[in-house]
Amino acid sequence: MNEIRTVGIAGCGTMGAGIAIVAARAGFRTRIHDTRAEAIEKARTQTEAFLRKSVERGKLAPGKLPEVMAAWTGTTKLEDLADCDIVIEAVFEDLAVKHELFAQLDAVCPAHTIFASNTSTISITEIAGGSGRADRFVGMHFCLPAQLMKLVEMSPGINTTEATFETAWRFCEALGQKPVRTQDSPGFILNYFLIPFNNDAIRLVEQGVAEPADIDLAIKTALGYPMGPLELLDLVGMDTQRLLCEAMHGLTHEPRAACPPLVKRMIAAGHLGKKTGRGFHAYGDTKMFGA
Ligand SMILES: NC(=O)c1ccc[n+]([C@@H]2O[C@H](COP(=O)([O-])OP(=O)(O)OC[C@H]3O[C@@H](n4cnc5c(N)ncnc54)[C@H](O)[C@@H]3O)[C@@H](O)[C@H]2O)c1
Missing domain, CATH: 1.10.1040.10 (N-(1-d-carboxylethyl)-l-norvaline Dehydrogenase; domain 2)
Incomplete structure (x- = not known):
């Protein structure tokens, strides 16, 4: 099994910022990338505020807050995702933008890195087609707000290997999320x-x-x-x-x-x-x- 220790997230908007909280809170080293430095700064501030509220409400042990923030790193350099075992993409819902990003990631990440997309509607097989590693590509559709919602719809593309899908599924469970399997179909289930x-x-x-x-x-x-x-x-x-x-x-x-x-x-x-x-x-x- 391909063990996942370090998680990359590409796109630090509404969804990426939430998914980064889920990953860092579950104890994974988490690197979140965006082309806009202000998106990262905003997410850092909001993540700290969210964790403080979680502590106040008794949902997070006080000692965990600095641990989670220490696991969370923001970056505008894509090369900083080079040591990630999985990269979850959460950029704009636009096939050309996703293809361009995955082509760059394929050049930066080692062969074992699994690529995942949080797309809501675009075909996983189509996005995977521009990734350079369609066999190690999977759909992981988190729900809004990701830091509170447990469901993740997981879908293999046509070329995804079962080993990739299983590794991603176990990773999803290790995040504390609830994976549900669906085919690569418009809108998945939700x-x-x-x-x-x-x-x-x-x-x-x-x-x-x-x-x-x-x-x-x-x-x-x-x-x-x-x-x-x-x-x-x-x-x-x-x-x-x-x-x-x-x-x-x-x-x-x-x-x-x-x-x-x-x-x-x-x-x-x-x-x-x-x-x-x-x-x-x-x-x-x-x-x-x-x-
Ligand atoms: N908003 C939702 O309810 C929701 C729910 C589930 C899934 N999704 C999916 O998640 C993805 C992101 O949606 P969102 O609502 O978070 O969008 P968003 O507009 O809030 O955030 C997108 C972020 O991606 C960044 N970005 C764009 N191109 C980039 C690139 N090449 N490299 C790095 N960063 C880049 C932008 O700067 C922005 O910060 C979409 O595929 C969407 O379909 C959205």
Whole structure:
């Protein structure tokens, strides 16, 4: 078995920052890379704040906080991921961007390094095709917010070896996450349901059927969900939702997966969701993490 000790994460946005917390908290040496130094600084500050809150709430032993931060290293240099046993990619939902990144990573990382993608909608086999190591490539789809949600949808591409998949699966369990196996299929399990469902909620707002707060309240009350679809979309971000819709609709041609015009108008207005302080709901701060 290929033992995983050092974890690389490429992309320090909403998802990458959360996945880095999961890895460092589970005791793995964790290196998180982004091309933007400010993304790394923001994640470092928010990670410390999240861990402090976890200690206050009794979810993390006080002595663990400095240990987790010591395991967490941010970098703008891709070469710093050279000693990683697995690299989880969480950059923009764009095949060309992912291909370019994996081509660079393939030149930097040793042969044993497993590559994983956190993509929500793009085919694992297609991303793997541009990675130079399609046999050592796997889909690992974490849920938002990764530091709180246990589910990871794990999918092999057509060329993924069973040994690679098993190593990644055991790593996922060692992270303290709950892996579920799915085929390489648009939206896997969760987003196959969620993207059209969330778009339906947006269309109710577009049509003036109900206010966002009332739609969220109805769904939470009736279905027992911890968060309404519009609250969830504010966390996901309208920019990411647009990319998810375009990828999912392009693959499936499912009309309900098409990006609602309101999302495009909200992006133009800068109402991306919680990260800009305003989306379907208004926020007092732009913090992304709760404890
Ligand atoms: N937001 C969600 O709800 C969610 C949930 C599960 C999976 N995903 C998937 O995770 C991935 C990331 O989504 P996100 O919401 O975190 O996006 P995001 O926009 O918040 O973050 C993306 C980050 O990647 C960085 N980046 C872009 N190109 C890069 C490169 N070449 N090298 C290094 N860093 C680069 C950006 O600077 C940015 O910080 C996407 O594939 C998305 O589909 C998103």
